[in-house]
Amino acid sequence: MEGNYYLGADVVDAFKKGLTEEVSPTGKDVFKQLLENAEIAAEEQVPMCQDCGVAVVFLEVGQDARVSGGTIRDAVTEGVIKGYADGYLRKSMCDPLTRANTGNNAPPIIHTELVTGDSLKITVAPKGGGSENMSTVAMLPPSAGRDGLKQVVIERVRQAGPNPCPPIVVGVGVGGNFEYSALLAKKALLRELGEPSPIPEMAALEAELLSDINKLGIGPAGLGGKCTALGVAIEYHPCHIASFPVAVNINCHAARHKSTVL
Amino acid sequence: MAEKYLTTPLSDADLESLRIGDLVYLSGVIYTGRDAAHKRLVDLLKAGEPLPMDLQGQVIYYVGPAPAKPGKPIGSAGPTTSYRMDAYAPTLIAQSGLRGMIGKGKRNDEVKQAIKDYKAVYFGSTGGAAALTARCIKTAEVIAYPDLGPEAVRRLTVENMPVTVINDVHGGDLYIEGVNQYNTEA
Numbered sequence: 001m002e003g004n005y006y007l008g009a010d011v012v013d014a015f016k017k018g019l020t021e022e023v024s025p026t027g028k029d030v031f032k033q034l035l036e037n038a039e040i041a042a043e044e045q046v047p048m049c050q051d052c053g054v055a056v057v058f059l060e061v062g063q064d065a066r067v068s069g070g071t072i073r074d075a076v077t078e079g080v081i082k083g084y085a086d087g088y089l090r091k092s093m094c095d096p097l098t099r100a101n102t103g104n105n106a107p108p109i110i111h112t113e114l115v116t117g118d119s120l121k122i123t124v125a126p127k128g129g130g131s132e133n134m135s136t137v138a139m140l141p142p143s144a145g146r147d148g149l150k151q152v153v154i155e156r157v158r159q160a161g162p163n164p165c166p167p168i169v170v171g172v173g174v175g176g177n178f179e180y181s182a183l184l185a186k187k188a189l190l191r192e193l194g195e196p197s198p199i200p201e202m203a204a205l206e207a208e209l210l211s212d213i214n215k216l217g218i219g220p221a222g223l224g225g226k227c228t229a230l231g232v233a234i235e236y237h238p239c240h241i242a243s244f245p246v247a248v249n250i251n252c253h254a255a256r257h258k259s260t261v262l
Numbered sequence: 263m264a265e266k267y268l269t270t271p272l273s274d275a276d277l278e279s280l281r282i283g284d285l286v287y288l289s290g291v292i293y294t295g296r297d298a299a300h301k302r303l304v305d306l307l308k309a310g311e312p313l314p315m316d317l318q319g320q321v322i323y324y325v326g327p328a329p330a331k332p333g334k335p336i337g338s339a340g341p342t343t344s345y346r347m348d349a350y351a352p353t354l355i356a357q358s359g360l361r362g363m364i365g366k367g368k369r370n371d372e373v374k375q376a377i378k379d380y381k382a383v384y385f386g387s388t389g390g391a392a393a394l395t396a397r398c399i400k401t402a403e404v405i406a407y408p409d410l411g412p413e414a415v416r417r418l419t420v421e422n423m424p425v426t427v428i429n430d431v432h433g434g435d436l437y438i439e440g441v442n443q444y445n446t447e448a
Contacts, residue, residue, distance in 0.1 A: 163367035165389035217445030224440025
């Protein structure tokens with residue numbers, strides 16, 4: 001619920017920076033609207049966006065932690081159902097073919113990772129459909145190299161244009177395999193805006209990509225301007241000698257995530 | 263790029279006066295509809311049956327609002343991505359008299375052509391500014407397809423809802439011209 005009502009301080013700061021740096025008057029107006037929107041959402045305790053998203057939940061389970069009284073999956077699902085009902089959040093989950101709404105925004109999508117320690121970290125990252133639809137996985141030939149990677153990201157953002165609600169946040173998964181690159185791209189979206197990758201090579205790529213994306217001219221709400229992306233984050237993993245997977249997961253400016261440690 | 267105040271239904275004169283980039287404060291009755299509702303409306307037109315509402319000169323807002331909190335007419339209500347309605351919009355424009363659409367994101371060539379041919383307009387509402395937009399909605403009532411939940415067709419009364427002209431009757435496209443103006447690629 002909180003994740004949907006309160007925009008993170010990193011995103012609010014990025015809007016304020018955008019308002020100063022944007023050269024397009026229309027673009028400045030959009031930043032003003034987004035700041036005002038964030039204030040209203042927090043004040044009235046209503047979702048900042050009507051698309052309260054698919055509930056994507058990352059669990060970091062300490063291998064010495066013990067869960068009793070039921071399964072973690074059931075507990076998370078129950079939490080999602082309760083949060084979306086009590087919080088007057090929109091229920092967006094449906095059958096892929098009949099399109100019948102499940103009615104309670106369940107089931108969530110849960111990614112579980114085993115870590116050291118005895119705690120349980122839960123991160124909820126509600127993800128909107130408009131930006132998710134603009135995402136992609138590319139299985140590049142290894143010879144495509146760094147330039148090929150950059151081209152995939154830039155062209156995806158160019159093609160997406162106004163659709164994913166710019167200014168966007170771009171998560172990139174570099175390496176791994178088909179499915180893992182997509183998960184890496186999603187994980188990249190959890191990083192605080194402005195925090196570079198700990199891998200210097202990737203941090204340099206992030207900076208180059210952000211600069212190139214902001215030359216596209218798409219601008220806030222796609223109406224033309226300098227601020228197309230608020231940040232680019234890359235997660236990296238080695239890959240097969242025959243492959244070069246690159247995944248691009250686009251997030252809208254409502255870059256929502258909320259964590260708690262039990 | 264002018265500021266204008268318009269009340270629905272929109273007249274030909276209203277539509278001819280609009281230019282891309284204009285900021286329009288829209289008031290009056292508008293209807294909501296997303297792809298699932300659009301499919302049903304177009305199926306009715308194909309079957310020669312009446313629509314649940316009169317769309318002559320009217321505006322459809324592509325939105326699936328969040329549930330209303332007690333005492334509020336509606337929950338947060340920002341636009342959804344418009345391309346999903348592209349398959350249906352030209353038919354509605356040609357056959358039902360629909361003249362305005364509010365959403366976000368690019369339209370296809372058929373929709374842009376219908377906007378020129380029949381004198382209509384495509385407005386952009388700021389994606390994600392959903393709590394702000396909800397404040398402009400004074401009443402909301404489900405008038406068709408309640409089984410679609412957030413995607414049901416609602417009749418809204420809006421007051422000074424801020425929207426930007428993206429595609430006008432003159433063939434302008436702000437998503438193309440705005441981006442070209444600010445593109446700085448080498």
